[in-house]
Amino acid sequence: LAPSTASPTPPVPSATSTPTRPPKTDGGGGGGGETTSSITCSTTVQYTGTLSATPAAAPLRGNIGCVDLAALALRDTTVDTVLNDQDAVNIYGPMEAGFSSTVPGMSCLGDKRVPAGIDTNNAEHVAFYECGQQTNIEVLDSCGGHAIPYHYHERMSCLYTSDPTTGHSTRIGTAGDGNGIYGKYIDGGIEPTDLDFCGGRWGITPDSNGQIVYYYPVSALPPFSLGCFGPITTQEACFALYPDNCGSGATIQSITTIYGTDNYALDCPCFDSNGSNIAGQGRPRYLAPDTTSVPVSTPSPNDSVASFVPTTASPTPPMISVTSTPTRPPKKDDGGGGGGG
Numbered sequence: 001l002a003p004s005t006a007s008p009t010p011p012v013p014s015a016t017s018t019p020t021r022p023p024k025t026d027g028g029g030g031g032g033g034e035t036t037s038s039i040t041c042s043t044t045v046q047y048t049g050t051l052s053a054t055p056a057a058a059p060l061r062g063n064i065g066c067v068d069l070a071a072l073a074l075r076d077t078t079v080d081t082v083l084n085d086q087d088a089v090n091i092y093g094p095m096e097a098g099f100s101s102t103v104p105g106m107s108c109l110g111d112k113r114v115p116a117g118i119d120t121n122n123a124e125h126v127a128f129y130e131c132g133q134q135t136n137i138e139v140l141d142s143c144g145g146h147a148i149p150y151h152y153h154e155r156m157s158c159l160y161t162s163d164p165t166t167g168h169s170t171r172i173g174t175a176g177d178g179n180g181i182y183g184k185y186i187d188g189g190i191e192p193t194d195l196d197f198c199g200g201r202w203g204i205t206p207d208s209n210g211q212i213v214y215y216y217p218v219s220a221l222p223p224f225s226l227g228c229f230g231p232i233t234t235q236e237a238c239f240a241l242y243p244d245n246c247g248s249g250a251t252i253q254s255i256t257t258i259y260g261t262d263n264y265a266l267d268c269p270c271f272d273s274n275g276s277n278i279a280g281q282g283r284p285r286y287l288a289p290d291t292t293s294v295p296v297s298t299p300s301p302n303d304s305v306a307s308f309v310p311t312t313a314s315p316t317p318p319m320i321s322v323t324s325t326p327t328r329p330p331k332k333d334d335g336g337g338g339g340g341g
Contacts, residue, residue, distance in 0.1 A: 001252075037061070037063045039059070041063060043072065046069050047068075047173075047174050048178060049178025051176045051177040055228060055231065055241060056177070056229040057228055057229075058155075058229055060095055060117075063176070064090055065173045065181055065225070067089045068172065070233030071171060076145065078200060080143060084150075085267075089256060091152050091156075091173050091181065092152065093223060093227065094223040098116030099114040100112075106127065108137075116266070120139055120153040124175070125259075125286070138279075140154060143158040156173075156181075159172045160172050160183030163190060163206040164183060168206050169185040169217065170182065171207055179213070180213070180226050181218070182205060182215055183217065184220070186201075192217055193295060195217070196233050197228055197235050197238040198226050200214055204308070214230065214231055222275070228242075238269075239270055239279070242267075246270050250266070252265060253265075253266050255286050257287075259286055262283065
């Protein structure tokens with residue numbers, strides 16, 4: 001499908017107050033998806049959103065949205081099974097609640113830990129490194145979900161199809177602000193290059209009746225679906241929504257993968273085009289220099305990398321000049337080690 005011409009960008013509403021950041025909890029050793037969110041998802045009642053004002057911080061643990069009923073019907077759970085036959089309706093943000101050796105499938109960690117507040121992609125790569133590069137590290141299942149209660153963090157590839165006319169991915173769910181969460185392709189069957197610092201964009205979707213709306217496409221890069229309820233056009237504005245986690249209030253953790261060691265701001269869901277949540281850091285050294293080397297197995301077609309380019313320029317990277325991040329290896333549906341977050 002040929003890409004369509006770009007739609008005009010509507011003016012972004014301004015906000016003069018900073019919403020209260022939702023409380024966070026440390027998931028300890030993969031503590032089962034703690035919920036600090038007020039969003040409750042159902043298999044029988046369509047969720048329509050509860051947030052009254054945006055921009056706003058999204059929950060760091062618990063639901064940031066719910067799978068729509070129409071999308072829920074797309075997952076054939078007789079084939080693509082869910083851990084313990086749970087309802088698969090919850091959509092979480094990017095951050096994990098941490099892993100220790102007590103989490104099923106993580107005994108290889110021994111006395112080491114993967115700290116809480118790292119996005120699922122990097123948490124898996126840290127665990128892979130700490131476990132001596134074992135090939136059985138599985139955080140998420142094949143559709144991007146895991147744990148009890150079962151919830152999605154990434155991909156959600158079993159929950160959407162492509163519109164036959166435009167190639168745009170269909171709707172997966174509804175975010176806390178009432179805006180849609182969609183699969184990773186926009187009009188023309190291409191991946192977007194204009195996501196803002198919450199992970200959203202303006203455009204026409206298959207169900208918007210030709211109207212330009214604000215919505216969140218799934219991305220292979222964190223925050224994967226959304227890091228905040230937008231629109232937000234600068235990383236600084238995103239930081240302001242999380243004053244205890246980002247910017248000057250950040251808790252900085254050094255993390256190591258097979259690619260290298262660098263700093264990470266724990267529980268800060270505001271990522272720039274380098275894959276960093278620290279202003280001016282450039283491309284973190286814990287990320288792969290390209291997408292050709294994935295530590296566990298070969299990526300599936302659903303794991304191809306989307307280009308995340310915010311609407312404003314990020315600082316020039318002082319490190320290596322690459323713009324993509326490795327995708328997480330495809331997973332079997334075994335519950336993803338039961339990790340929390």
